[in-house]
Amino acid sequence: xxxxxxxxxLASYLDEAPWPATKYExxxxxxxxxxPQEVIENLNELEDSDEQYESIEExxxxxxxxxxxxxxxxxxxx
Numbered sequence: 001x002x003x004x005x006x007x008x009x010l011a012s013y014l015d016e017a018p019w020p021a022t023k024y025e026x027x028x029x030x031x032x033x034x035x036p037q038e039v040i041e042n043l044n045e046l047e048d049s050d051e052q053y054e055s056i057e058e059x060x061x062x063x064x065x066x067x068x069x070x071x072x073x074x075x076x077x078x
Contacts, residue, residue, distance in 0.1 A: 004045045005038075006060040013039050014059075020052040026059075 013035035017026055023046045030039045046059065053059055 004042045010039050011056050014056050020054045022052055
């Protein structure tokens with residue numbers, strides 16, 4: 001099994017996905033919408049089940065949030 005690597009760019013191809021959706025519905029959506037092969041490969045690495053995912057956060061638990069991009073100059077050490 002290869003490691004699943006998500007990026008913000010790859011995850012963006014699922015922005016308009018029909019959430020909640022199963023693994024197979026997401027793969028079908030990615031194929032129909034012309035997502036890169038890496039998106040489909042990442043989705044194929046999910047567990048085989050009929051579980052529905054509510055959002056990309058359930059698939060990519062470490063997705064960066066707005067706080068991850070916050071920079072506070074007052075806390076920066078020079």
